[in-house]
Amino acid sequence: MASEARKAPLQFGIRLRRILCGRAGWTGLVLQLVFAALIVWLGYEIFANAKANLQNQRVASGFGFLSQTAGFGVSQSLIPYSESDTYARVFFVGLVNTLVVAAVGIVFATLIGFAVGIGRLSPNWLVARISGGYVELIRNLPLLFQILFWYLAVLGALPGPRQSISLFDEIFISNRGLVIPRPIPHDGLMAFLIAIAVAVVAALVLRSYARRRLFREGRPMTIWPYVLALLIGLPLLVVLVFGTPFSVEVPQLKGFNFAGGLRVVPEFVALTLALSTYTAAFIAENVRAGIQAVPRGQMEAGESLGLSHGATLRLIVVPQAMRVILPPLTNQYLNLTKNSSLAVAIGYPDLFSVFAGTTLSQTGQAIEIIAITMGVYLLISIVTSVAMGLYGRRVNRSLSR
Amino acid sequence: MKRVYVVAGVVLATALGVQSVAAQTLKTVKERGSLSCGVSQGLPGFSTPDDKGNWTGLDVDVCRAIAAAVLNDPTKVKFVPLSAKDRFTALQSGEIDVLSRNTTWTLSRDTSLGVNFTGVTYYDGQGFLIRKSLKVNSALELNGASICVQTGTTNEQNVSDYFNGNHMKYELIAFGTADETVKAYESGRCDVFTSDISQLYSIRLKLSAPGDHAVLPEVISKEPLGPLVRHGDDQWFDIVKWTLFAMINAEELGVTQKNVDEMAKSTKPDLKRMFGTDGNLGEQLGLTKDWVTRIVKAVGNYGESFDRNVGAGSNLGISRGLNQLWNKGGIQYAPPIR
Numbered sequence: 136m137a138s139e140a141r142k143a144p145l146q147f148g149i150r151l152r153r154i155l156c157g158r159a160g161w162t163g164l165v166l167q168l169v170f171a172a173l174i175v176w177l178g179y180e181i182f183a184n185a186k187a188n189l190q191n192q193r194v195a196s197g198f199g200f201l202s203q204t205a206g207f208g209v210s211q212s213l214i215p216y217s218e219s220d221t222y223a224r225v226f227f228v229g230l231v232n233t234l235v236v237a238a239v240g241i242v243f244a245t246l247i248g249f250a251v252g253i254g255r256l257s258p259n260w261l262v263a264r265i266s267g268g269y270v271e272l273i274r275n276l277p278l279l280f281q282i283l284f285w286y287l288a289v290l291g292a293l294p295g296p297r298q299s300i301s302l303f304d305e306i307f308i309s310n311r312g313l314v315i316p317r318p319i320p321h322d323g324l325m326a327f328l329i330a331i332a333v334a335v336v337a338a339l340v341l342r343s344y345a346r347r348r349l350f351r352e353g354r355p356m357t358i359w360p361y362v363l364a365l366l367i368g369l370p371l372l373v374v375l376v377f378g379t380p381f382s383v384e385v386p387q388l389k390g391f392n393f394a395g396g397l398r399v400v401p402e403f404v405a406l407t408l409a410l411s412t413y414t415a416a417f418i419a420e421n422v423r424a425g426i427q428a429v430p431r432g433q434m435e436a437g438e439s440l441g442l443s444h445g446a447t448l449r450l451i452v453v454p455q456a457m458r459v460i461l462p463p464l465t466n467q468y469l470n471l472t473k474n475s476s477l478a479v480a481i482g483y484p485d486l487f488s489v490f491a492g493t494t495l496s497q498t499g500q501a502i503e504i505i506a507i508t509m510g511v512y513l514l515i516s517i518v519t520s521v522a523m524g525l526y527g528r529r530v531n532r533s534l535s536r
Numbered sequence: 537m538k539r540v541y542v543v544a545g546v547v548l549a550t551a552l553g554v555q556s557v558a559a560q561t562l563k564t565v566k567e568r569g570s571l572s573c574g575v576s577q578g579l580p581g582f583s584t585p586d587d588k589g590n591w592t593g594l595d596v597d598v599c600r601a602i603a604a605a606v607l608n609d610p611t612k613v614k615f616v617p618l619s620a621k622d623r624f625t626a627l628q629s630g631e632i633d634v635l636s637r638n639t640t641w642t643l644s645r646d647t648s649l650g651v652n653f654t655g656v657t658y659y660d661g662q663g664f665l666i667r668k669s670l671k672v673n674s675a676l677e678l679n680g681a682s683i684c685v686q687t688g689t690t691n692e693q694n695v696s697d698y699f700n701g702n703h704m705k706y707e708l709i710a711f712g713t714a715d716e717t718v719k720a721y722e723s724g725r726c727d728v729f730t731s732d733i734s735q736l737y738s739i740r741l742k743l744s745a746p747g748d749h750a751v752l753p754e755v756i757s758k759e760p761l762g763p764l765v766r767h768g769d770d771q772w773f774d775i776v777k778w779t780l781f782a783m784i785n786a787e788e789l790g791v792t793q794k795n796v797d798e799m800a801k802s803t804k805p806d807l808k809r810m811f812g813t814d815g816n817l818g819e820q821l822g823l824t825k826d827w828v829t830r831i832v833k834a835v836g837n838y839g840e841s842f843d844r845n846v847g848a849g850s851n852l853g854i855s856r857g858l859n860q861l862w863n864k865g866g867i868q869y870a871p872p873i874r
Contacts, residue, residue: 189650191768192628192650192766192767192768193650193767193768194628194648194649194650194767195647195648195649195650206692206693206696206697207692207693207695207696207708207710208692208695208696208706208707208708209708210707210708210709210710218693218696218700286720287719287720287723291720291723291724291725292723295724310723310724310725311682311725389680390679390680390681391670391678391679391680391681391682391727392680392681392682392707394680400709401725402709479687479711479712480711480712480716481711481716481720482684482709482710482711482712482716482717482720484710488687488710488712489710492621492687492688492710492712493621493687493688493692493710495621495625495688496620496621496622496623496624496687496688496689497644497688497692497693498648499624499625499628499645499648499649499650500648501625501628
């Protein structure tokens with residue numbers, strides 16, 4: 136190490152030349168500069184031309200529209216929103232809706248994808264065939280078709296709100312979505328949440344203590360009664376001292392729809408279902424390929440140690456397969472996020488629908504809005520791939536240890 | 537995804553300056569030999585293709601009338617079906633020469649979109665379509681209702697104004713195309729479908745059981761629908777504007793598709809000006825002297841087109857109402873051809 140570091144400054148000039156000019160030497164460098172200048176010029180020309188044309192046609196331009204009042208309703212908003220808010224607010228409403236669909240979709244797609252991918256390699260004939268059938272059926276049908284299928288054929292076939300399916304008269308399922316009771320916070324809520332957090336942390340500490348003792352003394356320790364007592368007992372004690380943490384608002388049918396309670400709109404359910412099942416089919420194939428890339432001997436070795444099939448997979452094969460699975464898995468996450476823009480077909484108010492759709496047609500500022508929207512999707516994708524890259528490095532490090 | 541490509545393509549086209557010859561639409565159309573006309577994706581009565589791919593409707597007749605006046609052939613029109621939210625971008629970028637697609641004339645559209653509205657083909661207003669089984673008789677009983685609407689329309693903002701103004705709650709679900717909106721309404725996702733009233737009648741015909749649905753009496757907005765063109769070409773603006781005015785004036789003067797040749801021989805001064813036997817009004821527009829004859833021969837006068845497409849002679853059976861001529865109790869009025 137030390138000698139290399141000392142050599143480096145001497146070779147710096149040569150290295151720089153190699154990086155910049157490649158084998159072609161200084162002529163190569165000049166060519167690269169010309170090419171870069173050409174790209175910059177083209178970009179400038181596009182920008183200047185667009186600006187001149189917009190001015191000629193007297194189309195409004197600039198970003199002033201962001202502070203204008205939007206004046207239209209949005210069916211789902213996780214941040215406070217009303218029609219008197221601005222287009223900038225609409226942008227954030229759409230962005231949050233996109234991120235929520237992407238996040239929930241990624242979680243479910245990963246779970247289903249790993250289950251199906253591992254299932255395809257199962258020694259159980261039926262499980263393997265069902266998993267194989269799932270992959271072939273789902274990945275060969277267009278995604279838009281699947282979204283419309285879930286939305287119109289499955290969720291649309293549910294009864295109306297007045298005939299909704301009810302569970303214990305508290306949870307209602309209808310073609311207006313899923314309505315569940317809503318917790319309303321009281322004074323004791325903070326203490327209650329702290330108690331739960333303390334209980335969870337204590338349970339984790341206990342678990343790691345039990346593990347260390349297992350490795351040190353070779354004797355397993357039964358901890359579940361303590362964990363149970365912690366998780367139930369502590370919050371219960373707090374409730375007795377501080378009073379009920381929250382009351383429950385049960386949804387009631389009033390007029391056309393349910394009033395009160397929390398509602399999950401069917402557009403969200405349909406989109407999440409379609410995106411996660413569709414992407415899961417591709418993830419399943421990545422997982423299968425990753426597992427098959429691990430030498431068979433690893434599986435046999437695990438089984439010969441007396442580990443069950445499941446434990447071998449979980450502890451030995453999948454961790455090694457992750458190295459192969461991760462890069463294509465990142466691609467699938469990016470695809471899912473971008474595919475969520477198909478939401479406009481079923482009226483889910485995602486970024487593309489409310490911003491690049493409604494806002495665009497109301498303000499007519501296509502160039503600005505498309506540029507912002509592209510920038511945001513790009514940013515989401517880059518953040519996702521950087522995060523996955525960091526995770527990938529950790530996996531590789533732990534494998535090479 | 538197709539929508540993304542359309543918008544992206546249009547943005548790129550605008551950026552690369554395809555539109556540098558904006559001021560020569562008439563020349564471009566003549567050289568091309570066909571008119572590119574933006575219409576709806578299928579709205580019976582206004583613009584809809586039949587099973588052979590022939591477009592018909594009130595908005596389509598405007599396109600054909602322009603083609604007749606400019607190219608002397610009402611069939612030389614390329615119809616470009618557009619969703620509500622893609623229509624303005626298509627016009628701005630030069631993909632179409634004129635947009636004749638049940639589009640409401642508003643101040644913000646007229647100014648900030650870089651377009652000019654040329655007149656009003658149909659005076660409309662927004663209303664609500666609802667299932668009769670819900671037993672609702674007035675829009676004021678709609679508190680808490682779920683409402684389906686097509687995105688990119690004035691209807692979205694009108695709903696917000698109306699419900700907030702009457703202190704009512706609502707849930708608005710906005711879809712990309714008219715078909716998707718109607719499907720969601722039919723599946724029961726929404727209690728109410730809202731749009732311009734002419735569209736509600738038109739769409740009711742498409743539903744599986746039209747008799748189960750009713751249009752509520754309230755009209756919550758003014759929706760003057762008309763054709764529009766790009767900023768920057770005044771000659772073309774005039775041609776499109778006066779094509780519609782010619783149709784309305786023809787009705788006022790009793791000129792019909794049948795009697796047009798006879799009327800053209802008339803010695804009445806206003807008819808002589810109209811048919812070009814006196815003066816050169818058509819040439820002042822950049823057209824020929826017989827421009828009105830061509831228009832009326834191709835699509836008839838305004839009243840004939842109205843009756844054939846949306847009025848008594850059609851499935852829709854909408855009464856003339858506001859769209860009757862000004863001297864017959866309506867507000868349809870065109871400046872004189874002189």
